[in-house]
Amino acid sequence: xxxxxxxxxxxxxxxxxxxxxxxxxxxxxxxxxxxAVRDFFGDGISKYYTPFIVVxxxxxxxxxxxxxxxxxxNEGITLIPQVLTDDPExxxxxxxxxxxxxxxxxxxxxxxxSKTVASKGRGAGFLGxxxxxxxxxxxxxxxxxxxISVKTRIGEVDTGEFFxxxxxxxxxxxxxxxxxxxxxxxxxxxxxxxxxxYEGFExxxxxxxxxxxxxxxxxxxxxxxxxxxxxxxxxxxxxxxxNPSLIRTLTGGQPYSKDELLEFLKRILSDYRGVFxxxxxxxxxxxxxxxxMQYEFPDREKQISALLKCRSISEYRIMEGAVxxxx
Ligand SMILES: Cc1cc2nc3c(=O)[nH]c(=O)nc-3n(C[C@H](O)[C@H](O)[C@H](O)COP(=O)(O)O)c2cc1C
Numbered sequence: 001x002x003x004x005x006x007x008x009x010x011x012x013x014x015x016x017x018x019x020x021x022x023x024x025x026x027x028x029x030x031x032x033x034x035x036a037v038r039d040f041f042g043d044g045i046s047k048y049y050t051p052f053i054v055v056x057x058x059x060x061x062x063x064x065x066x067x068x069x070x071x072x073x074n075e076g077i078t079l080i081p082q083v084l085t086d087d088p089e090x091x092x093x094x095x096x097x098x099x100x101x102x103x104x105x106x107x108x109x110x111x112x113x114s115k116t117v118a119s120k121g122r123g124a125g126f127l128g129x130x131x132x133x134x135x136x137x138x139x140x141x142x143x144x145x146x147x148i149s150v151k152t153r154i155g156e157v158d159t160g161e162f163f164x165x166x167x168x169x170x171x172x173x174x175x176x177x178x179x180x181x182x183x184x185x186x187x188x189x190x191x192x193x194x195x196x197x198y199e200g201f202e203x204x205x206x207x208x209x210x211x212x213x214x215x216x217x218x219x220x221x222x223x224x225x226x227x228x229x230x231x232x233x234x235x236x237x238x239x240x241x242x243n244p245s246l247i248r249t250l251t252g253g254q255p256y257s258k259d260e261l262l263e264f265l266k267r268i269l270s271d272y273r274g275v276f277x278x279x280x281x282x283x284x285x286x287x288x289x290x291x292x293m294q295y296e297f298p299d300r301e302k303q304i305s306a307l308l309k310c311r312s313i314s315e316y317r318i319m320e321g322a323v324x325x326x327x
Contacts, residue, residue, distance in 0.1 A: 016229045018220070019046040020247040021178075023211060023237030024082050024151075026051035028288060031073040032271040038077050040264040041244045044251030046233075048074075049151075050081045052109045052123075055090030060097045071102055080149065082107040086122045086132065088139035099145050105175055108140075110152040113184045118156075124184035127165060128156035134168045147175040151211070151235075155183040159196050166203050174206040178235055181212055198226045209233035215242070217250055241292040258324050265289075265320060269313070279313050286316060297323050 022029060022037065022045055034048050053065045067073060069081050081098050083106055085091050095106050110133075112123030119125060126133050140148060150169065155161030161183070169177055181197040182188070192212035201208050210223050214236040223231050240246050244264060245256040256264075265286070272282045287308055294304045300323045307319035 016224065017251065018210075018224070018231050019233045020044055020250060021047040021049065021209065021233060021235040022240055022247070023235045024049040024051045025237050025241065027285075028241060029237075031068050031070075032268060032275070033289075034074065034077055034079075036264055036268045036271065037240075037244060039267070040260060041248050041256070042076075043253050044247045047078045047080055049107055049235075050079065052082045052084035052112065053094060055083065055085035055087055055094055057090070060094055069098065069101060069103070079103075080105050080107050082109050082151065084109040084112060084117065084122055086120075086126050086129075086136060088136050088143075091136075091140050092143055095140075095145060095148075103146065105147040105149060107149045107151055107178075110150055111180050113153070113187050118184055124153045124156060127153060127161065127184065130161075130164060130168060133165075134171070137168065137172050141172045148172075149176040149178065150174050151178040152180070153184055154179065154181045154193060154196055154200070157183060157185055159183060159193050162196055162200055163203065166200055170203075170205045172206075176209055176233065177204055177206045178209040178211050178233075181210075194223070194226060201227050201231070207232060209235055211235040211237070213239070215239040215246070220250055238292055241289060242295050243293075261324055262320070265324075269316075273313075283310070283313065283316060286320075 022034070029048070029051060037045070037048075050068055053061055053069075056062075061069075069079070081103055083091055083094050085094075091108070098106055109123050110126055112118065114123070117123040117125065121129050121132070126136075152165070152169075155165065159181075179197055179200055181193040181200075182190070197210060201210075208231070210231060210233070214220065214223070214234055220234060223234065236246060243256070244261070245254070249255050268289070269282065269286055272285050276282050276285075290304065290307055294308075297304060303319055303322040307316065307323060310316045310319055
């Protein structure tokens, strides 16, 4: 992919551009959010990922999880469902179900750092159990019915683990290895270890996608430089929630206008009202978005603080306008 990059930062040369993906964020990037992004800011987004689907022993998927992947809830979206488990049988059970829904790629979560997940040896907790991880990958790749991609951190405790992990990943035909270069215990703190990423990029036999703290054209330019202009894909999460036109601008489009942002939020609010009963859960969802979007409006601290405290949707709408629309 080639594009004129950086209309906003003065770069005008034609350079290689990676594909851009919207990262999965549990509780945020469900189908309601994805549909609004597709309609308002979808230009330049090649793939979307579902938040993780948890494998249960007794049932394949919850009704919430099924709703999220239903093809009729994801029209015009290239969606990759993500699964979180350390049980090969459970993984294959869900993979088969996803295949029945028409999916042809499933993503394995090896990145979730949260205590509830990782302490059970799943997500980023699986990275500390390397022999078990190797056995798990062997079982699922031997019996898979579709492509498998992996979203991983670079270790559980120490960045040095990554090269041992890569030796394991390199044994399997992983469709795409999405690397978030932090270890589990770093959670989201500090800066991603881009130097470790560049080394991993060179050593991986599988296609690689970068993920972590991409917020600007400058970040993408740095990643391209570090990979000798060979990086094929970048995934961004919090940067997109904060500024939903991020990928559009990175691929040569316009930043959001105030009206566009207001309409985008109005649409999300209205769609949440359609699925939740009562105002409380709707407000909770909107406030969660604002916990990221607030950083776009550094001079509106007072209004944002009032928005995050408001108790009714009518109050919320007024504060939203005060943050975004007032001069
Ligand atoms: C609230 C929250 C929920 C997340 N949920 C998921 C998830 O379900 N699956 C996953 O692979 N990563 C999840 N992540 C991690 C993001 O996909 C991404 O890897 C991380 O935020 C770093 O990228 P970013 O700096 O572009 O946000 C979550 C992150 C946050 C902050």
